[in-house]
Amino acid sequence: MGARGRRGNNVSHDGPDSSIVIAGRYRLERRLGRGGMGTVWQASDELLGRLVAVKELHVDGGTESKGALREARTVAQVRHSHVVVVHDVVEHDGRPHIVMELVEGGSLADRLAGDGPLGPVETARMGLDLLGALRAAHARGVLHRDVKPANVLLEAGTGRVVLTDFGIARLAGSTTISETGAFVGSPEYTSPERMQGAAAGPESDLWSLGVLLCTALTGKSPFHRDSLGGVLHAVVSAEIRPPAQAGPLAPVIRGLLERLPQRRMEAAEAERLLSAYLRTGAVPAAADRAPGPGAEAASATGAASGADGPDGPDAVVGYSPTEHVVQPSAPASRRTRPALRAGLIAALFAVAVAGAVALTSQFGERSADGARGAAPATASASGRASSSPAPAPASAAADAKPARTASAPVPRPAPAGYRTVSDAEGFSLAVPNGFQRSTDDQRVFYVSPDGAFRIGVKTSPAASEGPVTVMRLSHASGPTTNPGYRDGTVVPTTHNGLPAALWEFTWNGFTAAEGARHTFDVCWEENGRMYDVWVSAPVGRLPEARSHFDAALDSFVPGG
Structure with a gap:
């Protein structure tokens, strides 16, 4: 709702025919500016004999125009010395016009x-x-x-x-x-x-x-x-x-x-x-x-x-x-x-490449993982290849940088249909009812009765490279650890205020019968330890996978 009256050479002098009068009293004199939402004119209020600013909103008639008028009237009720004063809200030629004080000065x-x-x-x-x-x-x-x-x-x-x-x-x-x-x-x-x-x-x-x-x-x-x-x-x-x-x-x-x-x-x-x-x-x-x-x-x-x-x-x-x-x-x-955020970022970049400023709110879906209780250790859900650098010992990590400590997480009740488990490996989290625990030599899994969903957790000493680098190394070795690895992305993020990384990818599953799968995997460091939590699911069941991922991360407490 621009209401400036610029002086000197800053003023645009192109304007309408001076015979245009809005609402029977506001005579448009010159255009002060134009933006995506409307055009602002300097006008003369012939009833009160004062200069005003009139903003013509660029909306079509009908419902959209009525909605804009309703919202403008609500804005007009805001009274504050540092909010532009709205004098009137009127409609002319099917378009809403907002009449406000003319502020002499620039922006x-x-x-x-x-x-x-x-x-x-x-x-x-x-x-x-x-x-x-x-x-x-x-x-x-x-x-x-x-x-x-x-x-x-x-x-x-x-x-x-x-x-x-x-x-x-x-x-x-x-x-x-x-x-x-x-x-x-x-x-x-x-x-x-x-x-x-x-x-x-x-x-x-x-x-x-x-x-x-x-x-x-x-x-x-x-x-x-x-x-x-x-x-x-x-x-x-x-x-x-x-x-x-x-x-x-x-x-x-x-x-x-x-x-x-x-x-x-x-x-x-x-x-x-x-x-x-x-x-x-x-x-x-x-x-x-x-x-x-x-x-x-x-x-x-x-x-x-x-x-x-x-x-x-x-x-x-x-x-x-x-x-x-x-x-x-x-x-x-x-x-x-x-x-979800990573999927949206991809969608936003697609919009940018297309040169558009219209966005959709749909999230792109990618697939995930590579964690299975019966799978060999080299095909880990976190995608750690045997050739990946070994995590630094806790003492070395402490020497390299101070331990990062999250604000104490507040334990939350398990959502409906979930139960909170305190795992022998030193953490607690919420898992769906009926999921059964299994382990290999590196990780803990909670697997659905039909084997379709796998919630995985891996803990290890903090790595000197940090979670983002560790995840990128895992991404680089993804084709060797997860059959048919594709659409892999690593995005820096945080978990409970601590630096973290999100890794997402699609792969073919360990068997043809298993079919294509998608993995969501978040890795972070806390109190000298690195935590890796992921969910793997069939690509056709991603909404359920996201729910399980939400519940696991929201409820995860180290040392539980």
């Missing part, structure tokens, strides 16, 4: 392009203003969904910060994919959960604010890449490091850029920290909450690779990717697994 994007980055103090003040605006909107159940520098106006003369362009706002619970399949929002500023097709919540706007603060401090979005596919990968998977320019604001940025929405810093906490910084020049300790997935990952990967991560020396921000995302209709405790 934050204009300021960054012309004058360069802001300092921490100015960024903190702006962040406080925008947090207030978002909290006012969220209190009304309104999500902005496109918080970015172009939608932050800086009023000339007063310095007032105004959040505008609620044109794509929706009530809480909507997703990133519109009814027509178009992507809603700006990818560089869109939260990981929205990228993955989950329902948007207030946390999604707070992620966007965290990205905006980074952009204000550096002049460049931390997720800017040369292609849409690169942007999508950066948001969903790439390591995030707070920029050096963040200085004292780094704790706030870290908190807002938590990939797991449940761990993301809340608006009240961010306000507390920013206010304290502006009063004292220092940011106090954040409120006691679960550590973010980036704390350990940043020290581990950052120390090893420095600033030159996989996305190049200019890659800023980052926490390691999280394996979970809230589903639209699920309670907060219900999360999808890394397998």
